[in-house]
Amino acid sequence: MSALTVVRAGLFDTLQDIGRIGYMALGIPTAGAMDRIGLSLANALAGNPPNTAGIEIGVMGPDLLVNAESVRIALAGPLSPTLIEGADAAPKPLESDRSHLLKRGQMLRIGMVEGASTAYLTVSGGFAVPPFMGSLSTYARAGIGGLEGRKLAAGDSLPIARDTAPAGQEHKLAAPFDYGSGSIRVIWGPQDDYFSAAGRQTFVSSEYRVSKEADRMGIRFEGPTIEHSKGADIISDGIGPGAIQVPGAGLPIVLLGDRQTVGGYSKIATVASVDLPRLGRLLPGLTVRFSAIGVEEAEGLRREQEVRLARAIASFQAARPAGGIDLARLYEENLIDGIVYEREAVR
Amino acid sequence: MSVRYLSCGDTAFSVEFGNEISPQINGQVMALHAAVGRAKAAGALGGLVETVPSMRSLMVCYDPLSTTRAELQPQIDALIARGLPADAAGRTVRIPCCYDGEEFAPDLAEVAERTGKTSEQVIAEHLTSPFKVYVLGFMPGLAYIAGLEPSLTLPRRPQPRVRVPRSSVAIAMDMTTIYPFESPGGWHLIGRTPLWMFDKRREQPVFLAPGDSLVFERIDRARFDAIASEVEAGKLDWSLFYSDWSELITP
Numbered sequence: 290m291s292a293l294t295v296v297r298a299g300l301f302d303t304l305q306d307i308g309r310i311g312y313m314a315l316g317i318p319t320a321g322a323m324d325r326i327g328l329s330l331a332n333a334l335a336g337n338p339p340n341t342a343g344i345e346i347g348v349m350g351p352d353l354l355v356n357a358e359s360v361r362i363a364l365a366g367p368l369s370p371t372l373i374e375g376a377d378a379a380p381k382p383l384e385s386d387r388s389h390l391l392k393r394g395q396m397l398r399i400g401m402v403e404g405a406s407t408a409y410l411t412v413s414g415g416f417a418v419p420p421f422m423g424s425l426s427t428y429a430r431a432g433i434g435g436l437e438g439r440k441l442a443a444g445d446s447l448p449i450a451r452d453t454a455p456a457g458q459e460h461k462l463a464a465p466f467d468y469g470s471g472s473i474r475v476i477w478g479p480q481d482d483y484f485s486a487a488g489r490q491t492f493v494s495s496e497y498r499v500s501k502e503a504d505r506m507g508i509r510f511e512g513p514t515i516e517h518s519k520g521a522d523i524i525s526d527g528i529g530p531g532a533i534q535v536p537g538a539g540l541p542i543v544l545l546g547d548r549q550t551v552g553g554y555s556k557i558a559t560v561a562s563v564d565l566p567r568l569g570r571l572l573p574g575l576t577v578r579f580s581a582i583g584v585e586e587a588e589g590l591r592r593e594q595e596v597r598l599a600r601a602i603a604s605f606q607a608a609r610p611a612g613g614i615d616l617a618r619l620y621e622e623n624l625i626d627g628i629v630y631e632r633e634a635v636r
Numbered sequence: 637m638s639v640r641y642l643s644c645g646d647t648a649f650s651v652e653f654g655n656e657i658s659p660q661i662n663g664q665v666m667a668l669h670a671a672v673g674r675a676k677a678a679g680a681l682g683g684l685v686e687t688v689p690s691m692r693s694l695m696v697c698y699d700p701l702s703t704t705r706a707e708l709q710p711q712i713d714a715l716i717a718r719g720l721p722a723d724a725a726g727r728t729v730r731i732p733c734c735y736d737g738e739e740f741a742p743d744l745a746e747v748a749e750r751t752g753k754t755s756e757q758v759i760a761e762h763l764t765s766p767f768k769v770y771v772l773g774f775m776p777g778l779a780y781i782a783g784l785e786p787s788l789t790l791p792r793r794p795q796p797r798v799r800v801p802r803s804s805v806a807i808a809m810d811m812t813t814i815y816p817f818e819s820p821g822g823w824h825l826i827g828r829t830p831l832w833m834f835d836k837r838r839e840q841p842v843f844l845a846p847g848d849s850l851v852f853e854r855i856d857r858a859r860f861d862a863i864a865s866e867v868e869a870g871k872l873d874w875s876l877f878y879s880d881w882s883e884l885i886t887p
Contacts, residue, residue, distance in 0.1 A: 313688040313697070314669070315842040316772035316779075421836065431776045431817070433836055478643035479650050524657060525771065525780075527688035527695025529648035551690045551773035559645030562700060587646035588700040595701055 291357035291452040293412070295445040299399060301347025301505075303427035304416060304435035304447075305546075307340045312422055313527070313550040320426035320434060321546045323407050323505060323569030326466060326598060327365045331409035333602040334363030334388045334460050342418070342425035343411035344441070347505075350399025350408070351441055355391045361454040362397065363388040365462075366408025366570075371398045387461030387608045388413075390454055405570040406503070414450040428547060430506075461608035466601055468567045472580040475533065475558040476587055480523055483555035484535070488516035492557055496576045497541060503573055505547040510577075514539030515557065525553040531560030531568070533579075543568055561587035563594045639716060641709060642693075646700050647685075651712060652693040657782065657810075661692045662770050666847040667720035668694050672712070681711055689846045690771045691780075726768075726847035729878045731814070733805050733852045734860040735759045735827040740804075743793075743824040747807070751788055759854065761785040762826065767812060767850035772842070777816035777834030779844040784810050796822035803829050805852070814844075827852075830864035831877065837870050848878075 305328065308321025322328040322345055329339045344350075350368070364370065364385040371380035372389070373396040380398065383389055385408070391397060402408045418425055418436060427435025436445055481489060497510035521537040528534070532544045534554040543560055544552075545568065560568060561582060571577070582590075642650040651668060654661040669689040675681050683703025688695040698708050735741050735755075748755045767783040784807055792808045797820065800806070804815045806823035815821060816833035833843050844850075855863070866872040 311686045312842075313686055313695075314772065314846060315777065316774065317776045317842065422841065428776075431834070433776070433841075438836075476643050476645050480642070524655065524691050525773065526650060526652075526690040526693045527644070527648070529644035529695060529697065531645050531647075549774055550688060551771055556644075559643065559648075561645060562647050584643055584646055584705045588704050591646060591700045 290448055292446040292448045294354040294356050295351050295441050295443055296354050296396060297352040298441055298443045299346060299350040302351050302441040303345050304342045304418060305345040305426045306342040306424055308546060309422050309424035309426050316550050317422065318428055318547055318550060320428040323546060324566040326566045327407065327409045329598060330462060330466060331363045331365035331411040335361055335411040335413040337411055337413065337415060341411060341415040343409045346399055346402055346408045346410060348406060349401050352396055352398045355393055355395045357393060357449060358452050359390060359392050359454040360449060361388055361390050361413035363411045367403045367405050368399060368408050370400055388459045390459060390610055406572050407570055412449050413454055417448040417450045459608040459610055460605040462601065463604045463606050469564065472578040473564050474561040474582045475579050476561060476584055477558050477581055480555035481557050483517055483519040484557050485516045485518040491515050493579055493581055496578055498576045499571050499573045501573045505545060507542050507544040507548055508568060508571060510541045521554055523553055523555050525551045528552050529559055531565050532556045533558045545569060561590060563590040644695060648695050648697045649705060649709065650693045650695045654692050657691050664720055665689045665692060665694050668716060671715050671720060675715060683708060726849055727878045728849045729844065731829050731831065731850055731852050732855045732863060733827040733829045734855050734857055736857055740828040741826050744826045747790065747824050747826060750790060758788065761788055763852050763854060769844050769846050769848040769850065771846055775816060775819065777842045779813060781812045781850055782810060784812055786810065790824060792822040793824065796820055803832060805829055830860050830867055832867055
């Protein structure tokens, strides 16, 4: 069987696609990629449809041994992985935000995600893991989806759909995708009326720090307390992605993919979907501000982001294969002193 | 009927039918959940992703790349204006339950004492309460089942148990529930069913659905063990345990 074998486990590596959609009524969380843009880019680089499951790398990634004739992988996110090409070979740095063709026996060491909490690895053709309720997304709290419903562990074998990578050019992202900066945009509600005017003002005028309690379920923030006017408890209702609940202690919790489907704390606002990928990458210790916008503006920003994503994918550049000479590109760009890659390798 | 629309970002909004827990209000929620499901199945409501019923509101999730709040909300409004049935059709589900012994019913004696009843009276009232599944959540397959005989109302235990066994049948406030997994829990344990509320080997892993009516049926330990071994082996004919099947309400 063709597979990527986990030689050493990372910290929080799970298979994720866009999520398990359509079962919230039965209490099943959607789960899914914390950063849908990163997953989309990694899939496009690997030549996959956008909803193909990849490995979501949390904080530190695994060492993966190639047990297939060849496999095209793609990486998206701030990674500095290395490739070990044989038993005695020295590790060779690999670029992220591009695809790579790997051969049997090579080992990919993902290492740390730098300056963000998540990054993605996809394989061309996808992983040959059966979906659960229509999705490969891992929801570890209930042990469903992904590989046996849990994060990857040393010794795991991740079956891949193809034994040989399809012929073709490697691709890379022309420029890092702009996730946006500045304040995190939110839409008031569903229970903004449970807060005093002063409480709402505190929320949009203060700095909040990502606490250590940040995971796939949500991010607990630290900062000035937000004053309720009608109490923290409501009759439990549905929790959408990015909902910001404020329990009695007055500190906001943004709820993400692994959030429970219903809950009983008042929700002051909801993060606009355009900024959810940013939240999915936030590291503990960083500070953010929140600013309120309207629903229509949020919908427009999301559509605009989708256009930018499509544009980024349409402008992928050809990339040289790891360690080889990319003749097509040589002829295209560098007819005169064509040994630029050797020179880079020496440097 | 007057409902409130609440913003849940740019991918969802909630339709709130009231601010109390009542069979009438929840009935409206379930009726709209079913009506939306039918409309979507008929090809209407483009861009609608799913709906999430809870005690007194329905969350409507949509894809902002395919529709907008301004487009979708009037369509939901029109469904409500057309009139919702007073009570959406749901299944009647039979839950076999063994109320015998300290292992299965560690809190039964205390519940009886605190409500001034005998254990047998508590069991009898649990067996005759008109239960209905109001909402699923907290963990996959966990149902909040309302309709407990009012004289059995007790707050949750002050100190939750660290480990409540799977399939424990418990009561708290005006509700009963069945734990789908071994998990922490603060409700009073009065019995256990051999059925699993969540079984990932099944095509439909979640057994209960919002809107289901529930009847508990008393079984002894021998019957419990017999059903439990079939469940464990994945050989149980689950259709024996629900009747009046009209539609499993998922959009």
